[in-house]
Amino acid sequence: MKTTTPLALADPVFSPGKIYSSFDRFWLSKICDERDLPFIYLSLRITFIMLPVAVMLYMPFISGWVWWLFAALYFYFNNFVFKGPFGLMLHCTSHRTFFQERYSWLNKYLPWIIGPFFGQTPETYASHHLAMHHRENNLEDDLSSTMHYQRDSFRHFLLYFGRFFFMVIPTLAWYFNKRDQIALRNRVIRGELVFFIVCALLCYINWQATVMVFLLPLLISRIIMMVGNWAQHSFVDEADPGNFYKNSITCINTPYNHKCWNDGYHISHHIKPNMHWTLHPEHLQSNLQTYMDNRALIFEGIHFLHVWWYLMNKNYSKLAKRVLNIGGVLGSEADIISLMQSRTRKLVSQ
Numbered sequence: 001m002k003t004t005t006p007l008a009l010a011d012p013v014f015s016p017g018k019i020y021s022s023f024d025r026f027w028l029s030k031i032c033d034e035r036d037l038p039f040i041y042l043s044l045r046i047t048f049i050m051l052p053v054a055v056m057l058y059m060p061f062i063s064g065w066v067w068w069l070f071a072a073l074y075f076y077f078n079n080f081v082f083k084g085p086f087g088l089m090l091h092c093t094s095h096r097t098f099f100q101e102r103y104s105w106l107n108k109y110l111p112w113i114i115g116p117f118f119g120q121t122p123e124t125y126a127s128h129h130l131a132m133h134h135r136e137n138n139l140e141d142d143l144s145s146t147m148h149y150q151r152d153s154f155r156h157f158l159l160y161f162g163r164f165f166f167m168v169i170p171t172l173a174w175y176f177n178k179r180d181q182i183a184l185r186n187r188v189i190r191g192e193l194v195f196f197i198v199c200a201l202l203c204y205i206n207w208q209a210t211v212m213v214f215l216l217p218l219l220i221s222r223i224i225m226m227v228g229n230w231a232q233h234s235f236v237d238e239a240d241p242g243n244f245y246k247n248s249i250t251c252i253n254t255p256y257n258h259k260c261w262n263d264g265y266h267i268s269h270h271i272k273p274n275m276h277w278t279l280h281p282e283h284l285q286s287n288l289q290t291y292m293d294n295r296a297l298i299f300e301g302i303h304f305l306h307v308w309w310y311l312m313n314k315n316y317s318k319l320a321k322r323v324l325n326i327g328g329v330l331g332s333e334a335d336i337i338s339l340m341q342s343r344t345r346k347l348v349s350q
Contacts, residue, residue, distance in 0.1 A: 007288060009252060011264070012278065013279075036093075039093065045082070050074065054117060071212050074212060086114065096276065119216075122191035123187045123191040128143070128144070137242055138247050143172060157312065172188050173185050231305070238345065245291060250265050254303050292326050295330060295339065299322045300322055311344065320340070
């Protein structure tokens with residue numbers, strides 16, 4: 001537990017006045033926001049580093065130990081180098097249009113070309129996250145709601161993940177169908193079907209490569225997404241479950257925020273879903289009193305995977321030591337543990 005005020009933040013923000021190269025200016029003339037220029041470089045690195053390795057796995061002259069070498073390289077690039085940054089780049093560009101209208105066709109590149117290599121079926125992520133999750137805010141009608149699970153229980157997490165993994169697309173399509181959002185329903189069905197039809201066809205070429213390049217990333221991505229959402233919404237005030245400050249958390253001063261575009265700022269993301277990723281530290285600083293008034297949970301030096309792991313081990317003591325106790329409003333370490341335990345209890349429907 002760290003008691004502090006004012007708040008010292010080391011997470012990334014935008015610094016204007018940078019001198020751009022001619023290559024930078026070429027892309028700046030096509031994207032909507034100069035602050036998103038790093039997304040261009042990440043997209044290019046994925047395109048010219050990871051995707052060629054994926055293609056090599058399908059080549060008939062690559063076999064034996066050489067094939068496994070490329071498979072290991074692909075697994076490393078996919079999961080340990082690019083998965084987090086890409087996933088959160090997809091998140092940011094789903095909320096805020098990446099390319100200008102006259103280059104709108106380029107906005108298909110991330111969800112339709114690169115996304116499937118990370119197990120993101122085309123357009124289903126944006127549909128689920130923007131049109132459903134943010135609208136429902138982890139409450140009753142949120143298909144990924146954590147409220148009715150004991151959120152420090154691994155058994156409950158497995159139930160949660162199993163429900164999501166096997167039912168997410170049918171339930172999401174039905175969700176949009178009930179609300180007469182037919183275009184969104186069709187988008188979800190189309191993206192999922194195209195992904196699996198292409199995978200089925202590619203299995204005729206090389207099923208091992210298809211498992212490594214597309215299907216294993218699908219499994220891992222959906223595990224990670226559910227781990228992340230579980231941690232982001234593990235602490236819910238049963239008396240006020242729709243309060244953004246009391247049903248989400250924020251993680252600050254962690255390398256994760258530098259790698260993944262300030263994704264740790266989940267409270268402010270729900271407050272202002274379209275806020276640019278570079279503005280979250282400033283928003284937190286400007287609204288500290290509101291965080292204090294709502295006894296919001298801010299963790300320092302850890303990110304969502306740490307939060308999930310500590311909860312699965314019921315290690316509230318380690319979590320409490322990472323809580324930022326602004327102005328001491330949360331009380332003692334024992335008080336913080338009690339607060340966290342109260343907010344991880346399963347909510348029973350009335």
